[in-house]
Amino acid sequence: MKAKQRFIVAVIILALLMTGPFVVTSLLVWLDMREAERNLLTQLLLSRLPVGTMMTVFGFGIGVMVLHKLFKQYVEGLLRMAETLRLMLGANRNFRVTPEGPPEVQQLARAANDLAQQRDVLMDDVDAQISRAKASVEEEKNRLAALMSELAQAVVVCNLDGRILLYNNRARLQFKALAQGPTSVSGGALIGLGRSIFSILEKNQVEHAQEVILQRLSAGKTAISNFITTTRGGQLLRAQMVPVRAATQEAGEAAMSGYVLTVENITRSIEQEARRDQVLHSLTEGSRSALGNIRAAVANLIDYPDMETDLRERFVNVVGDEVAKMSQSLDQTMVEFSDSMKTRWPLEDVLGIDIIAAAQRRIDEKLQLPTKTEELDDALWIKADSFSLVFALVFLAARLQDHYETRELRFRLTSEGKLAYLDLIWAGPTMSSETFYTWEMESMQIGTETTPMTLRDVIDRHGGEIWYQREKAAHRAFFRFVLPVATPEIEQEHDDRKRGANRPEYYDFDLFNFADKSIDLDRKLSELTYTVFDTETTGLEPSNGDEIIQIGAARIVNNRLLRQEVFDQIIDPEIPLKLASIPIHGITEEMVRGKPTIDVVLPSFYEFCEDTVLIAHNAAFDMRFLQLKEARTGIKFSQPVLDTLLLSAVVHPNQESHKLDVILERLGIVIETRHNALEDSLATAAVFLKLIPMLEEMGITTVRQALEASAKTYFARVKY
């Protein structure tokens, strides 16, 4: 429009330029003339006016055409170019200006194209650098996570709000073991990304440790803080805190953005410590009284040798009586506290067969001596320092090979009560006890490998014993290592492996910026923490007495489905199952009987859902079941609930079916097994994660908007 106006102005100016000078000149000449001259001129001009006018109009026409042409080329052409340049700037980077029009404009176009080319190269370079940097950060993260997951200590990293950003497998197992109290049937529900550490550790103590660290930081000291805390189940935990320093830190300012906690369950060692104290006490204080009685009686016997016989006999009886009591109490102490009186060398819990396997490998490598195994108790855990124990076994094997040219060794592992017997068996001549004694007391050597330790040292370190024994009937002999049996604190578990072959998702550093803990409906959908759940029930009519028989749930934190942090519980409905429903959920009578009831499960499920938005497919159905239990359990699920069925209807309003199977297919999600509460909740979670970007495209970015949009579709559906 503007250009057009300018064109009109230019045409008017052209017209003025073509007529103006002539008119003005004529006017000046006219004013200068006398009457007669004016008449003459009028006559002369009037007769030639048509020619002049024609020439002027013709000239004007040509002028307008030239002007128009110039305008087209320079003004409109440039405007067009500006538009394409804008296009190149934004929507389509690869677009280029076509050089057209006059040479100057073409040159400009080419220069612009060159600039665009240069920019593209730079941008590609920047992109490449960014993705390289991202990849290396990702790799570092993975490396760190891998490192952490292999650590033998329980490690938890939290942000300043106490939200868990990272934890390792050890922490998961440790806290799972803690959670196995009566309050929770879900096991590891307490630990989880984005969850609060304060559900495990005392909040005041953690905050105090934080303060200590800040003080130490500002004083320029090593920032570290220790504390001991008790869990709800009465377990003692020793925690050590070190700060995660804020990345953007001004000089001299003490700032931390989070902390790393290493947590150790010291209940057992404290108990052992206490038992040790008890032993010490019973051996010292406990003996005082008896010794006092004996000493007084003996002193009397010595000081008054001529006392009457019956009195004398009474004093002797006192001595006999007290000595007998002391012996008895000593025996009892030894029996009760034998474990605590072992040496304090740090021993670890190891599977006996692992020790044997390691020894076999080493014997084969070092001595090329074949080994076999006989009876092996493969579930036997022993307390051992595996390095020195394996060294001792290989040392004995080497000695046997040197002295008796033994050609084959066998291992046997059995147990009796608190003692494990690890036998090294060979066939050969009788061995003298002197030989074995020398072997026991000399510094051990295997080929070129030496250690100042003797076999006896290794045995003492384990609080064990070793002896040589012959099996006459079989013409063979064995060395028997007697070692303490261990009761491993945490059983190794395998059920996690099947849940996705991916590496466990134990970390999420983005949570460093995750400050808010309550559910803010105006936060972005992709930023919130969700519990996606599903229930299996005895039937479809909650108000007619149907009950929940299984709850499965998974968590979504920071747009990620955490397959490791799940809730999976079968529930005893306390009513018979309906035959018709069994093929659907695959849960049978035997599976539910003896399982916890809803009164036990619901509180722990509630704990699992704390501070999260709930998601379910056809949520109204599941929520109805939960609500019907409100009166009985006093537990109210009041958090916002999103329904993937409704959200799917929001995204695809023209599709007929919004059944979970159909949606899965529509969104291209492949799930192996279905119709198990946990599997279905994982499927629902996958659907929700796919729906988030689709909703965002529609301008639905917050939970509030999602709830509003769901309500609309819901009402829309109800109207039909």
Add this chain to the structure above:
Amino acid sequence: MAKKILIVDDEPNIVISLEFLMKKEGFEIAVANDGDEALVKVASFKPDLILLDVMMPKKSGFEVCEALRADPAHAGLQIVMLTAKGRDTEVAKGLAIGADAYVTKPFSTKDLVVKVKAMLGIS
């Protein structure tokens, strides 16, 4: 007149020795087997000195000592605490609540006799 000593201990094996020893040294002896009996005997027997065990059923030696010291009638009574508890803290407590001496088991009977005599002003 012979000085009177009350032996308070629930363990007969020490009572027999103490009783024998103190009788030999010429003291008049009475025995109580627990804290309550001790308080009764103090009132009836009116001892000059009491050998008091700490660990006893019903009333501990500490309680008996406190009860005796709370009663001005027994201001002149000498209290020797005998105990199998050898910790400094307990010795301090015994002396703090009014025991005149604190003897830890096992003890030398000779030393005890010397101590008792000194406390009763017998050389």
